[in-house]
Structures are given as C-alpha cells and as structure tokens.
Amino acid sequence: MPANHTLVPILFRPATPQDRAEITELWAACGLTRPWNDPASDFDFALSGPASTILAGTAEDQIIASAMVGHDGHRGCVYYVSVHPDHQGRGLGQLLMNEAETWLRDRGVPKLNLIVRSENEQVVGFYESIGYLAEPNTQMGKRLDTR
Numbered sequence: 001m002p003a004n005h006t007l008v009p010i011l012f013r014p015a016t017p018q019d020r021a022e023i024t025e026l027w028a029a030c031g032l033t034r035p036w037n038d039p040a041s042d043f044d045f046a047l048s049g050p051a052s053t054i055l056a057g058t059a060e061d062q063i064i065a066s067a068m069v070g071h072d073g074h075r076g077c078v079y080y081v082s083v084h085p086d087h088q089g090r091g092l093g094q095l096l097m098n099e100a101e102t103w104l105r106d107r108g109v110p111k112l113n114l115i116v117r118s119e120n121e122q123v124v125g126f127y128e129s130i131g132y133l134a135e136p137n138t139q140m141g142k143r144l145d146t147r
Ligand SMILES: CC(C)(COP(=O)(O)OP(=O)(O)OC[C@H]1O[C@@H](n2cnc3c(N)ncnc32)[C@H](O)[C@@H]1OP(=O)(O)O)[C@@H](O)C(=O)NCCC(=O)NCCS
Pocket: 002, 030, 031, 032, 080, 081, 082, 083, 084, 087, 088, 089, 090, 091, 092, 093, 094, 095, 115, 116, 117, 120, 122, 123, 124, 125, 126, 127, 129, 130
C-alpha cells in the first residue's frame, strides 16, 4: 500500500432519496456539476429503475464518496465519480470504482465505459492506474431535451 494511503473505514451502500442533497453537494464540491445538467433529477432518475443506482460511500455517517452507475443492456457506465476533496488520494476512489464494477458484474454487464471531460484530463492517470485504457473511439452526442 502506498505511504499516503490512510485507512478510512468507508462503507458502501445504495443511496436513498434522503441522500439527494448530501450527494449532489458532494458532486458539486468535486467540480462535477454543470449548469446545463440538473444533478437532482439525474439522482432521482438513477434511483427510479433497476438498471441504475447511486453508490454512497459513508464514513462516520457522512457521505464522502459517490458514483452514479448504470447499464443500457450492453455496456455499463459511471458518472459523477467523486471522493470528497478532504479524502482524495487515500485509495477511496479505487474502492469506489471497485464497488461500481461489482454492481455491474453482478448484473452480467461485461464492460464499463466512461467519459472524461476534456478539461479534466488530469484524471486519466487515476483511471489508468486502476486498469482503464483510453480507446480509439470518437464520442458523439445530441441533446434530446431541446424541443
Ligand atoms: C478522481 C477521484 C474520484 C479519485 O479518487 P481518489 O480517492 O483521489 O483516488 P485514489 O486515492 O483511489 O487513487 C487511486 C490511484 O490512482 C492514482 N491517482 C489518483 N489521481 C491521479 C491522477 N490525477 N493522476 C495519476 N494518478 C492518479 C493514485 O495515485 C492511486 O494510485 P496508487 O494506488 O498507486 O497510489 C477523485 O480525485 C475525485 O473525486 N476527483 C474530482 C472529481 C473527478 O474528477 N471525478 C472523475 C470524473 S471522470
């Protein structure tokens, strides 16, 4: 274990609707919210069906890590991968991603894809260190909520 990894006794569980404010504040504190997305409705949508969830990592009754996890029947994905700034660099991000992978694996999902925003390239090193590879694909998108 690297020297800067302190043992934080984190427990992971699925989030409940009561966690919405605390978790969306965590996402904001980690710089993951954007004006054009509504994290509260993302949170509610993820809890509304069996193909997605929100993971909550708790320590001393505080949520210090979280991720939205889901699948589309073919691939899994994660969003809002967040460890509270006071607790980063201690191995919790790796534990959080382990939980996300287990959630997907338990549902028979064979692969996880994730998007790193271009302004957040520094996080690529984190994902590489836990086994992810940049793939030679072009990501395309279209908004469906504009009419
Ligand atoms: C990204 C994030 C979840 C990582 O969580 P963390 O708890 O800080 O990461 P860990 O301590 O578990 O790091 C795991 C490994 O990745 C490495 N790592 C972490 N950040 C890194 C970086 N920016 N570059 C290179 N390696 C990195 C660590 O050194 C560690 O490797 P080690 O086990 O050999 O020491 C956290 O920093 C965060 O919430 N960032 C802000 C939100 C964000 O950008 N989320 C990702 C959106 S795509």
